[in-house]
Amino acid sequence: MDLWYDIDMKEIDVKRIGDKTEELFGRIAYRYPEMIMDAIHQAHQEETNSRACNVFSMLKENARIAVEEHIPICQDTGMAVVWLSIGQDVHLTGGDVNTAIHEAVGRSYTGNALRASVVDDPLYARKNTKNNTPALIHTRIVPGDTVTIEVMAKGFGSENKSQLKMLTPAMGVEGVKEFVVETVRKAGPDACPPYVVGVGIGGDFESCAEMSKRALLREEPQEDPQYNQLEKELLESINQLNIGPMGYGGKATALKVxxxxxxxxxxxxxxxxxxxxxxxxxxxxxIE
Ligand code: SF4
Incomplete structure (x- = not known):
């Protein structure tokens, strides 16, 4: 039987994906994303509440120390979440890509002495796995011949305040707004504001939850004019809650929606x- 192989297919060794994943988790524990730091500077400039201004000064000082003295930004170094977008013209070589990622996360957390926060069983044993694995991996096949890795170290103070609701279509835009603002109001100061609020609308039960987390990765506002407007209106409503940075009141309960x-x-x-x-x-x- 004749077999046909596309010998031009791009090969990417999973070791490269693992090495990059290790590097990214080692970086984000110590350094704010640029867009977040910019948003903190801007919110500080616009703030008039003196207690909120003091908190912003402390956040900025904490960010400086984290980079200069190589101390994690926060003691909760998060649960490792990885989104892999694999080009359909890529052939992954060198073993199991999931294993490569789990091992990379383990190396990054132990090598950088980052807090291990994962337990093996959610209900009974709750034994710490000691290296913050397994990671949560979301994989999708996309056009092209590259592999895009997006990582997030998600603290659970904020994860615990996240919510999902199956609204009825009749509840519409107003129902969405009410639910989003109410979820932030209920979070109050408990999840270390000012927040970045990810919102997923549509899909089904589980894809909607994943969308809301993936939204947190986006660096630019929504392109669609209606949803762009919704982001602005939600941010404005949330910032009227007067929760403010670390719950001390002020204009900035959220940096972005x-x-x-x-x-x-x-x-x-x-x-x-x-x-x-x-x-x-x-x-x-x-990875190209
Ligand atoms: S929610 Fe608070 S404790 Fe948790 S990672 Fe964020 S800043 Fe740290």
Whole structure:
């Protein structure tokens, strides 16, 4: 039998994906994403509440110390979440890509002495795995011949305040707004504001939750004019809650609101809110 192989198919060794993943987690533990640092500077400039200004000064000092003295930004160094976008013209070589990522996360957390926060069983044993593995890996196949790695170290103070609700279509835009703002109001000061708020609208139960977390990775506002407007209106409403940085009041309860949306069923309007603290550690790399 004749077999045909595309000998031009791009090969990428999973070791390269693992090495880059290790590097990214080692970086985000100590360095705010640039867009978050910019947002903190801007919010500080616009703040008039003196207690909130003091908090912003402390956050900026903490960020400086983290970089200069190589001390993690926060003691909760998060659960490792990885999004892999694999080009359909790529042939992954060198072993199992999931194993490569789990091992990379383990190396990064132990090598940098970052806190290990993962337990092996959620309900009974709850034994610490000691190296912050396993990671949570979301994989998607995309056009092209590159592999994009996006990582997030998600603290659970904020994860615990996230929520999902299956709204009815009749609840519409107002229902979404009410749910998002109410979720932030309920989080109060507990998840280290000012927040970055990821919102997923549409899809189904689980894809909506994933969208809301993936929204936190986005560096630019929504391109769609209606959803762009929704992001602005949600941010304005949230910032009227007067929770403020670390709960001391002020204009900045959230730095950003990022909305992702997807087609859904005629009978439903899923909406998920993933709350992220001001640290919002994430980074991206492309393997070519
Ligand atoms: S919510 Fe964020 S800032 Fe607060 S303890 Fe967790 S990781 Fe640290």
């Amino acid at each position: 990022m909305v992702e949306y997807a087609p859904t069923h005629i009978a439903g309007l899923p909406c998920a809110v993933n709350i992220c603290c001001h640290v919002c550690r994430h980074a991206k790399a492309v």
